[in-house]
């Protein structure tokens with residue numbers, strides 16, 4: 475895929491996908507509740523896949539979560555507690571993404587789950603659920619929160635299905651906490667009886683209620699349009715419908731992060747308007763923490779390098795086990811442009827550049843939708859090729875079409 479910008483300011487409106495994070499939670503809750511109408515469901519492959527697998531599960535003994543982490547983790551818990559028996563697998567990369575924390579917790583709750591290849595990793599055999607004798611006491615589990623919040627979300631969502639409910643004690647450094655908050659908020663929308671004392675989370679037993687819910691547009695997808703505006707010619711602006719000021723998505727943090735890169739956010743009645751503003755001289759290197767919003771790291775690292783406005787980044791630990799080792803991928807691909815994500819030690823990385831230039835480099839995408847979308851805005855600065863462009867279908871299938879609509883020349887690479 476070759477991208478080029480014809481010149482002049484970026485203007486207009488871009489359509490975003492719905493949040494796959496919200497959608498995949500709502501689908502699990504809808505299934506557990508036995509009903510409810512979900513609107514604005516995402517066309518993201520991760521969401522379409524979740525829908526397909528939830529529908530197929532009753533008559534199938536082999537399901538693949540492909541490369542979708544929330545599908546793999548949420549379905550492992552859902553299928554276990556609903557007594558599904560069969561094999562749940564995924565892509566080669568998914569078979570390198572750890573799931574031991576979740577399997578250990580589900581086993582403690584009564585699930586029979588076996589590893590079919592490497593211990594601690596998919597594929598899994600899910601072989602039933604033994605419910606302890608009638609009890610009114612919650613199952614007490616302790617779960618570390620420094621690997622993936624998805625294990626915690628998965629356990630919380632099935633908690634009301636356990637005879638005495640669930641009491642989850644989170645341990646260690648909790649990453650991606652806004653996703654846990656999103657899970658709880660949606661569970662409560664579907665009628666869950668939840669309370670928390672610090673990091674001790676209690677879900678009481680009971681039936682979810684069929685509930686109607688409209689999925690919000692995706693703030694993670696919006697982050698790439700922030701980059702487009704930041705790197706575009708002077709006078710650029712764009713409107714993004716469907717985003718809410720009161721959002722369940724932690725990636726709304728992009729609005730604050732991008733101010734220093736010259737993008738101002740105005741909230742509208744439906745969505746946001748982004749406007750390019752003059753860049754103030756950089757007087758110091760700011761530190762941005764991505765513990766709560768790891769999916770924004772690639773977006774920000776690329777913009778900081780492209781603008782030669784170095785920024786220190788912390789909270790990147792979980793990037794190593796996502797669709798690819800995102801730290802290594804960023805370092806390799808940024809180097810092609812004169813950029814770097816330099817390891818300063820103790821979990822601190824500096825996004826920086828020296829002589830940054832875009833002149834027809836080819837960006838590898840490592841089966842990672844966010845590598846393709848985070849680097850695409852560099853086309854504002856010169857001719858660019860993106861390898862395996864269909865990788866964006868995981869979260870934003872219309873991404874290239876929206877770029878073409880906004881004025882980019884988008885063509886299959888020769």
Ligand SMILES: O=C(O)C1=C[C@@H](OP(=O)(O)O)[C@@H](O)[C@H](O)C1
Pocket residue numbers: 494495496544621622623624627649650653768769792796
């Ligand atoms: O719960 C979710 O919807 C997600 C949680 C995050 O993963 P981790 O909790 O593993 O950081 C995030 O990276 C992912 O894109 C979606």
Ligand SMILES: C=C(OP(=O)(O)O)C(=O)O
Pocket residue numbers: 541542543544545769796797844869
């Ligand atoms: C890591 C991501 O998703 P998941 O963990 O659900 O595969 C992502 O969308 O960046």
